[in-house]
Amino acid sequence: MRQFPDMSATTDTSPHAPLTAPSLRRRMACWLYEGMLMFGVVFIAGYLFSTLTQTRNALDNRHAQQAFLFVVFGIYFTWFWAKGQTLAMKTWHIRVVDRQGRALSQPRALLRYVLSWLWLLPALALSAALKTSGPELALLLVGWILVWALLSRFHPERQFVHDALAGTRLIHQAPAPRARPENKPASAP
Numbered sequence: 097m098r099q100f101p102d103m104s105a106t107t108d109t110s111p112h113a114p115l116t117a118p119s120l121r122r123r124m125a126c127w128l129y130e131g132m133l134m135f136g137v138v139f140i141a142g143y144l145f146s147t148l149t150q151t152r153n154a155l156d157n158r159h160a161q162q163a164f165l166f167v168v169f170g171i172y173f174t175w176f177w178a179k180g181q182t183l184a185m186k187t188w189h190i191r192v193v194d195r196q197g198r199a200l201s202q203p204r205a206l207l208r209y210v211l212s213w214l215w216l217l218p219a220l221a222l223s224a225a226l227k228t229s230g231p232e233l234a235l236l237l238v239g240w241i242l243v244w245a246l247l248s249r250f251h252p253e254r255q256f257v258h259d260a261l262a263g264t265r266l267i268h269q270a271p272a273p274r275a276r277p278e279n280k281p282a283s284a285p
Contacts, residue, residue, distance in 0.1 A: 115253075116268050117248075117254040117255060117266055117268070118188070118190050120245060120249070122189075123188075123245075123248075123256075124245055125188060126184050126190050129184040129188065130184035133183060133184055137168065137172055141164065141168040145160075145161050145164045145165075169209070170209050174202060174205040174209055175205075177192050177200050177205040177209070177264075178199065178201065178202050178205045180192060180199055190266050191267050191268075191269040192259075192264055192266055192267075193265060193267055194263055194264055194265075195263050195265060197267070204262065207262045207263075208258065208259065208262040211258035211262050214257065214258050215241060216237065216240075216241075219233075219237045219239070219241075220233075220237075222240075223237075244256070253265060
């Protein structure tokens with residue numbers, strides 16, 4: 097029978113807390129979950145953009161909409177990372193901190209956001225240079241994402257390259273223990 101780690105430890109956010117990186121599997125699962133949650137953000141932001149600009153065709157104002165989504169994503173991630181976690185990170189018990197284990201400032205969170213585009217931009221640039229689309233683009237993206245993720249294995253603290261460049265790190269944060277209900281005596285009828 098498989099043994100699961102004890103997740104009942106208390107949450108320790110002190111400067112002396114161990115700053116261990118979550119496993120690559122957990123970080124990538126969080127990354128995928130974050131991607132699914134972003135569908136909601138894209139839907140709402142896209143609807144708002146289309147309504148405000150009176151865009152009727154999806155190809156009209158495409159570049160303006162992409163720039164708008166870039167800004168919306170930046171606000172979303174910068175705000176949540178400055179608080180320590182996005183919803184997906186809470187689910188997977190992952191926290192983003194600076195190198196000393198402190199909460200991120202807004203400028204550092206913004207720098208992390210800009211550098212996080214290294215997950216996608218090199219593959220997209222190569223695809224544009226080679227004039228590929230469809231399955232070739234998907235293969236380039238998946239291949240680059242795998243390479244980028246596996247590069248964390250070579251970092252001494254198992255951090256992604258964009259985190260090392262931004263001066264941030266992902267750490268495991270054990271959830272707070274659940275409060276057990278007190279045993280109350282049954283009331284007499």
